[in-house]
Amino acid sequence: MRLIYRYALAVRLSHWLWVVAFAVLVSSGLQIFNASPNLDASDKSNPARRVLAIGAPADGVGTTTILGRTFVTTGWLGWTDDGMGSRDARAFPGWLTVPGYRDLAGGRRWHFFFAWIAALCWLAWLATAAFKGNLRDMILRPSDVPKLWPMQAYYLKLRKEPPPHGTYNPLQKAAYTSVLFVIAPFVVLTGLALSPGIDAIANPLTVLLGGRQFARLWHFAGMLALLAFFAIHTFQVATQGVFNQMRSMITGWYRVGEHDGVGP
Amino acid sequence: MKRRIFLASSVSALVAGCGPIGNALNDNAAVKRALASVEGLNHALIGTRGLAREYRDGDVDRDFRVNGFSTPSDSNYTTLAAGNFTAFRLIADGGVERRRAFSLAELYALPQQTQITRHDCVEGWSAIGKWSGVRLADFLDTVRPRGDARYVVFHCLDNDGAGNLYYESLDMHQARHPQALLALRLNDAPLDPAHGAPVRLRLPTQLGYKSAKWIGRIEVVGSFATIYGGHGGYWEDQGYEWYAGI
Numbered sequence: 217m218r219l220i221y222r223y224a225l226a227v228r229l230s231h232w233l234w235v236v237a238f239a240v241l242v243s244s245g246l247q248i249f250n251a252s253p254n255l256d257a258s259d260k261s262n263p264a265r266r267v268l269a270i271g272a273p274a275d276g277v278g279t280t281t282i283l284g285r286t287f288v289t290t291g292w293l294g295w296t297d298d299g300m301g302s303r304d305a306r307a308f309p310g311w312l313t314v315p316g317y318r319d320l321a322g323g324r325r326w327h328f329f330f331a332w333i334a335a336l337c338w339l340a341w342l343a344t345a346a347f348k349g350n351l352r353d354m355i356l357r358p359s360d361v362p363k364l365w366p367m368q369a370y371y372l373k374l375r376k377e378p379p380p381h382g383t384y385n386p387l388q389k390a391a392y393t394s395v396l397f398v399i400a401p402f403v404v405l406t407g408l409a410l411s412p413g414i415d416a417i418a419n420p421l422t423v424l425l426g427g428r429q430f431a432r433l434w435h436f437a438g439m440l441a442l443l444a445f446f447a448i449h450t451f452q453v454a455t456q457g458v459f460n461q462m463r464s465m466i467t468g469w470y471r472v473g474e475h476d477g478v479g480p
Numbered sequence: 481m482k483r484r485i486f487l488a489s490s491v492s493a494l495v496a497g498c499g500p501i502g503n504a505l506n507d508n509a510a511v512k513r514a515l516a517s518v519e520g521l522n523h524a525l526i527g528t529r530g531l532a533r534e535y536r537d538g539d540v541d542r543d544f545r546v547n548g549f550s551t552p553s554d555s556n557y558t559t560l561a562a563g564n565f566t567a568f569r570l571i572a573d574g575g576v577e578r579r580r581a582f583s584l585a586e587l588y589a590l591p592q593q594t595q596i597t598r599h600d601c602v603e604g605w606s607a608i609g610k611w612s613g614v615r616l617a618d619f620l621d622t623v624r625p626r627g628d629a630r631y632v633v634f635h636c637l638d639n640d641g642a643g644n645l646y647y648e649s650l651d652m653h654q655a656r657h658p659q660a661l662l663a664l665r666l667n668d669a670p671l672d673p674a675h676g677a678p679v680r681l682r683l684p685t686q687l688g689y690k691s692a693k694w695i696g697r698i699e700v701v702g703s704f705a706t707i708y709g710g711h712g713g714y715w716e717d718q719g720y721e722w723y724a725g726i
Binding site for chain 2: 243248249251252254259260261299310311314315316317319320321322324325326328329332410411412413414415416417418419422428429432
């Protein structure tokens with residue numbers, strides 16, 4: 217057992233800034249979504265192409281309609297916590313939104329501010345990683361693809377040894393490459409396409425995404441993809457020695473040869 | 481295991497605490513100002529450039545969704561509407577060389593422009609309408625803003641019921657955008673009261689709340705700091721961004 221210096225300050229700082237920014241962006245995004253709780257696969261709003269609709273058809277009843285199938289979701293979606301200690305017609309509950317009560321203008325303020333934080337943080341991280349040469353170790357290459365299943369097999373205990381790899385294993389590379397270089401830029405672009413000012417400058421972007429409401433749908437889908445990453449990531453941290461993992465992301469120091477989940 | 485219990489209870493305490501803390505931060509004036517600081521950045525970077533996409537006749541929503549509050553309740557307005565707006569005058573004043581009051585017929589006599597553009601509401605929905613009327617740039621050329629003019633303020637003929645008059649403002653650059661329109665017609669018919677009769681603004685490069693309805697007076701000013709709430713618009717006074725290009 218020994219301690220190794222695993223994460224540089226820039227990595228730790230950007231990691232935790234992203235955690236804060238992501239939490240605010242999701243919760244303020246849901247606040248913004250609540251102002252018009254529908255997603256259409258179209259340019260202008262079009263009920264005939266509605267993919268998701270959350271509503272309250274009557275007082276005390278919340279429903280969620282996905283591709284034409286309606287589910288009663290009272291208490292969770294549609295008719296739920298209004299952020300002021302009672303229940304009302306609200307798509308996402310107040311305990312999931314920033315602020316808790318209905319405030320579109322407030323939600324937009326939080327969203328745009330932390331969108332800048334997340335984007336600048338990404339640029340700073342990218343510049344640092346490129347400068348230090350760490351990017352090379354992180355990006356998934358075609359030669360890594362055949363190693364993806366053996367690595368998964370190792371995690372599933374179907375294989376005794378992991379395939380040979382560098383600093384990051386092929387699955388980590390796949391996760392980081394897709395989140396940092398595919399999903400995050402996608403979420404930024406789909407968000408920008410919602411801006412009428414940017415649409416006037418770069419209409420082909422909106423057209424490419426299928427139109428303005430479609431961009432809103434993609435933006436929401438991108439958030440779900442990031443949430444899925446977040447869920448898997450926290451599950452892995454929780455099951456791979458949570459204290460060691462947390463310590464290394466806070467102090468930089470990681471204890472090798474220990475995965476029992478019990479602290480020092 | 482104790483550490484895990486500690487960790488789990490800290491996480492749940494954090495989640496439970498987030499709501500009140502988030503609300504308190506959201507209400508805090510200094511936090512509000514700090515968060516709103518990126519509006520200047522967005523305005524500088526995106527601004528009012530390019531042209532909003534123009535659609536075809538077939539794309540138009542015949543039943544155009546009504547945004548904001550539907551029909552004015554102000555008694556002066558309802559009197560005007562009952563008289564089919566024959567008594568209506570659009571006043572142009574403030575920092576202009578030619579202060580004038582325009583009748584509807586006089587507005588129709590100015591060069592007319594038609595655009596089929598998408599209206600993006602801040603709430604998240606959008607609709608496409610065919611708008612006709614006078615280009616704001618042409619209108620401004622008629623009344624000639626003076627050299628020190630910086631903003632065009634649109635005073636509306638209705639209030640929110642609590643006595644706050646609707647109004648909006650654009651800077652000269654936004655006001656002279658080729659698609660900034662003083663709309664008189666929607667989908668080949670005169671505007672109805674719900675859609676802003678007799679004159680409303682159409683500004684497809686920004687969100688719908690900038691497109692003020694029921695305009696009764698257009699005032700050219702050097703600053704809007706002393707007008708109503710001082711933020712340049714009714715919705716801006718409620719906390720929305722003055723620059724609504726995003």
